[in-house]
Amino acid sequence: MDALIYTAMSGAERVLRAQQVHANNLANADTTGFRANLELSSAHQVEGAGYAARHLNELASDAVSAREGGQRETGRELDIAIQGPGLFAVQTEQGGATGEAYTRAGGFTLDADGRLLLGRRPVLGEGGPITLPQYSKLEVSADGVISVRTADSAELQAVDRLKLVSPEFSRLRKDEQGLLVARDGAPLDADEGVRVANGRLEGSNVSAVEEMVTTMSLSRDFEIQMRLFKSADGMAEAGNRLIRE
Numbered sequence: 001m002d003a004l005i006y007t008a009m010s011g012a013e014r015v016l017r018a019q020q021v022h023a024n025n026l027a028n029a030d031t032t033g034f035r036a037n038l039e040l041s042s043a044h045q046v047e048g049a050g051y052a053a054r055h056l057n058e059l060a061s062d063a064v065s066a067r068e069g070g071q072r073e074t075g076r077e078l079d080i081a082i083q084g085p086g087l088f089a090v091q092t093e094q095g096g097a098t099g100e101a102y103t104r105a106g107g108f109t110l111d112a113d114g115r116l117l118l119g120r121r122p123v124l125g126e127g128g129p130i131t132l133p134q135y136s137k138l139e140v141s142a143d144g145v146i147s148v149r150t151a152d153s154a155e156l157q158a159v160d161r162l163k164l165v166s167p168e169f170s171r172l173r174k175d176e177q178g179l180l181v182a183r184d185g186a187p188l189d190a191d192e193g194v195r196v197a198n199g200r201l202e203g204s205n206v207s208a209v210e211e212m213v214t215t216m217s218l219s220r221d222f223e224i225q226m227r228l229f230k231s232a233d234g235m236a237e238a239g240n241r242l243i244r245e
Helices: 002-027 208-244
Strands: 037-045 055-064 071-073 080-083 087-094 097-103 116-118 137-140 145-149 157-161 172-174 180-182 195-198 200-202
Touching: 002 037, 002 055, 002 208, 055 172, 080 087, 137 195
Parallel strands: 080 200
Antiparallel strands: 037 055, 071 200, 080 195, 087 097, 097 180, 137 145, 145 157, 172 180
8 A cells, every 4th residue: 555655655746846847947938048957757766674666756857958949130249159059168166166067048248358258157269268359340150260350450360269069968967057067077078060150049948838738737647646645545544444343
């Protein structure tokens, strides 16, 4: 009897956690460059004497969807979208140490010192964080080379090249800020085959329809688990009544 209770309890817990994953995806359906979290689960045996036939569900929510999001024209020179597989690299700081994180979001800005930023994080190039001189025109080529025309030059001159990577998404997880990082913590190598387009932004890869349908399906699953739990409780009560009599 308790095996049924384990099954119902574990199933209900899995549904509740899965709903959190899909609710977070829905909340970021309009977030530029957001990658949807995937819901993965597996069974593991309950440890201890007498529990060999008892299994619980374990949910892993750090898998990330590699599907591309839709793109829109902006005309802004610092809006850059990756064409096909690939990610931008940005610098992060944690505990006084610098590291790398990755994203599809390409709405970059410049600070007063000419540093290229994504939010407050420096965007990485071939030699580290990218810093641009004062310019009158900027272009980004398909392979990520940033060229500018300065006041003392009549032609565009290459300044740096965006660090673009293209790893398998199974090697990545999300950190606390929602950026992608390598599971082993090591920086990823640049991939010269990644292509970008200037004046475009990629949106979230979340499908609101799919997330809503999945959420409704999970709600029905939760109702079934609760019915199983009540059935197990009723059978346990019936068994106890027979013993008392």
